[in-house]
Amino acid sequence: MQITPKLSVRYGQATSAGVKAQNDDCLGVRIPRDSSLGSKGVAMILADGVSSAEAGREAAEICVQGFLSDYYSTPDTWQVKTAGHRVIVAINSWLYGKGQAFAEARKGFVCAMSGLVLKSHSLHYFHVGDTRIYLWRSGHLEQLTQDHRAWVSQKTSYLARAMGLGMNLDVDYRRVQIEVGDVIFTCSDGVHEFVCDRELAGIIAAGRSDLDASCESILTQALAAGSSDNVSCQLLEIVGLQDITAAEVYQELGRLPFPPPLSPGMCLDGYVVQSILDESPRSQLYLVQAPQSEQLLVMKTPSELYNDHPAYIERFLIEEWVGRRISSPNLVQVVEKHAAPKFLYYLMEHVEGATLVDWMREHPQPEMGQVLDIIQQIVAGLRALHRKETLHQDLKPDNIIIDVNGVVKIIDYGSVAVAGLKESEVPFMRQAELGTKRYSAPEYTLGRRPSTTSDLFSLGVIAYQLFGGGAGHPYGDKMEAAQSVRDFSLLKYRSVTLDNPLVPHWIDSALAKAVHLHPENRYQALSEMLTDLQQPNPDFLGPEGLPLLERNPLVFWQALAGGLALVILLLVVKILMS
Numbered sequence: 397m398q399i400t401p402k403l404s405v406r407y408g409q410a411t412s413a414g415v416k417a418q419n420d421d422c423l424g425v426r427i428p429r430d431s432s433l434g435s436k437g438v439a440m441i442l443a444d445g446v447s448s449a450e451a452g453r454e455a456a457e458i459c460v461q462g463f464l465s466d467y468y469s470t471p472d473t474w475q476v477k478t479a480g481h482r483v484i485v486a487i488n489s490w491l492y493g494k495g496q497a498f499a500e501a502r503k504g505f506v507c508a509m510s511g512l513v514l515k516s517h518s519l520h521y522f523h524v525g526d527t528r529i530y531l532w533r534s535g536h537l538e539q540l541t542q543d544h545r546a547w548v549s550q551k552t553s554y555l556a557r558a559m560g561l562g563m564n565l566d567v568d569y570r571r572v573q574i575e576v577g578d579v580i581f582t583c584s585d586g587v588h589e590f591v592c593d594r595e596l597a598g599i600i601a602a603g604r605s606d607l608d609a610s611c612e613s614i615l616t617q618a619l620a621a622g623s624s625d626n627v628s629c630q631l632l633e634i635v636g637l638q639d640i641t642a643a644e645v646y647q648e649l650g651r652l653p654f655p656p657p658l659s660p661g662m663c664l665d666g667y668v669v670q671s672i673l674d675e676s677p678r679s680q681l682y683l684v685q686a687p688q689s690e691q692l693l694v695m696k697t698p699s700e701l702y703n704d705h706p707a708y709i710e711r712f713l714i715e716e717w718v719g720r721r722i723s724s725p726n727l728v729q730v731v732e733k734h735a736a737p738k739f740l741y742y743l744m745e746h747v748e749g750a751t752l753v754d755w756m757r758e759h760p761q762p763e764m765g766q767v768l769d770i771i772q773q774i775v776a777g778l779r780a781l782h783r784k785e786t787l788h789q790d791l792k793p794d795n796i797i798i799d800v801n802g803v804v805k806i807i808d809y810g811s812v813a814v815a816g817l818k819e820s821e822v823p824f825m826r827q828a829e830l831g832t833k834r835y836s837a838p839e840y841t842l843g844r845r846p847s848t849t850s851d852l853f854s855l856g857v858i859a860y861q862l863f864g865g866g867a868g869h870p871y872g873d874k875m876e877a878a879q880s881v882r883d884f885s886l887l888k889y890r891s892v893t894l895d896n897p898l899v900p901h902w903i904d905s906a907l908a909k910a911v912h913l914h915p916e917n918r919y920q921a922l923s924e925m926l927t928d929l930q931q932p933n934p935d936f937l938g939p940e941g942l943p944l945l946e947r948n949p950l951v952f953w954q955a956l957a958g959g960l961a962l963v964i965l966l967l968v969v970k971i972l973m974s
Contacts, residue, residue, distance in 0.1 A: 408607025437515030856910030
């Protein structure tokens with residue numbers, strides 16, 4: 397579900413070989429005509445193939461075509477910054493790999509590049525090399541990018557950064573607010589080295605009625621000033637940036653009516669209710685049978701209490717949106733409806749099993765292998781979310797199911813935060829993500845920005861309870877009462893060995909790091925936490941090291957058996973000699 401301002405643009409562009417025999421420049425614009433306009437925005441790019449490179453022209457073409465195609469293929473959940481950067485880095489790797497056929501990297505597939513994306517009220521640009529991006533606003537022209545050139549003398553310089561020049565690429569990124577009437581201008585060095593900013597601003601101001609003609613005028617000016625390079629430029633004007641009105645949002649969000657309360661035997665859009673799984677003030681869960689089949693599914697419907705609450709409806713729609721875009725064996729899957737719905741609801745796979753709460757109740761003293769297997773599967777589910785720049789934000793035992801085959805699945809997307817959706821503005825106050833205080837990281841309570849380490853904190857609390865064999869908490873009952881920085885500063889970590897003395901010291905230390913109150917002191921990656929739970933981290937062994945039983949159990953038991961055998965042998969000898 398994407399609700400965005402109505403972005404309307406028009407553009408012009410021109411390119412010429414100039415005095416050269418071949419044009420190594422390439423440029424392009426993509427304005428989606430479908431929902432991608434809201435979820436991904438408008439993209440524009442200009443690339444300048446390095447003339448001294450044997451494949452500069454091909455590099456520029458690959459860069460432009462790849463950016464305009466691959467950017468729109470990235471997940472809708474990603475921020476523009478993430479999507480653009482990953483696409484550009486991938487294109488750079490491709491160019492660099494193709495360039496290895498040449499004796500020198502600078503002779504291969506090398507080009508400068510300036511790409512941008514307009515989404516909602518923002519301009520996002522990505523820049524490498526000496527092409528440029530300008531912003532014209534109310535008669536003033538501002539250069540946004542910096543040239544990546546290294547000067548060896550007053551008259552001699554070389555391109556210090558370019559696409560295809562090396563495996564490691566440093567891309568300039570910036571986000572700029574845009575307004576109606578703004579004009580974005582991009583150009584190659586064959587233009588900006590021969591036409592000054594004052595002249596450019598004058599041409600743009602005078603020629604806004606015909607942007608293609610303005611681009612041609614700029615190229616003519618550059619060539620008349622003595623440009624000896626290819627010349628290319630683009631103009632893109634923000635014609636409309638109308639905020640979607642509250643009435644329009646309410647109309648879109650209220651397009652489907654809320655279902656009435658359902659009971660077993662009732663039918664909704666062909667789905668027959670078998671039983672009521674859960675009812676809460678915020679939603680209902682029903683076990684339903686799909687039409688013309690015996691497939692059992694779970695139907696989630698919104699609570700009638702929020703029938704006129706746009707923020708609630710948007711969040712409900714986001715739950716389905718996320719579930720259909722992120723796939724993992726360890727995430728509950730949202731199922732496609734068999735026909736266009738007449739009511740607001742969504743469907744999920746039916747998982748036969750028990751929640752982690754029930755599992756822990758039935759396994760008060762689980763084996764370490766069982767615990768690690770559960771944690772490893774939760775990590776796999778979280779990784780799938782985090783790769784799509786999505787935070788779960790309500791990870792707790794109630795939201796984890798273990799099916800009859802031992803497969804662990806994370807459920808409930810009611811509190812997810814999606815980076816890509818947050819870039820779009822709406823005319824109402826969005827609901828704060830609703831987590832569970834007992835499992836939530838302190839940054840939520842303190843109003844600070846959450847991150848993947850916030851989900852890791854929640855996982856740390858769950859792991860603590862699994863190893864402890866109960867519902868204990870790393871900071872005891874005072875965690876839920878903490879409201880301020882001072883309150884949290886008074887909390888002290890409670891060793892899991894108090895609940896289960898058999899837990900090794902190094903695992904306790906790993907848990908303490910996972911649930912550290914300061915996010916910068918936690919594990920920064922799920923893999924690091926998992927590794928430290930699976931094998932001893934030397935930093936957690938202490939000055940005296942681990943006992944042999946924990947360090948190498950096999951050697952310990954072999955030594956113990958050998959010692960006992962020796963004692964028995966001595967006793968036998970003593971008996972025989974007496």
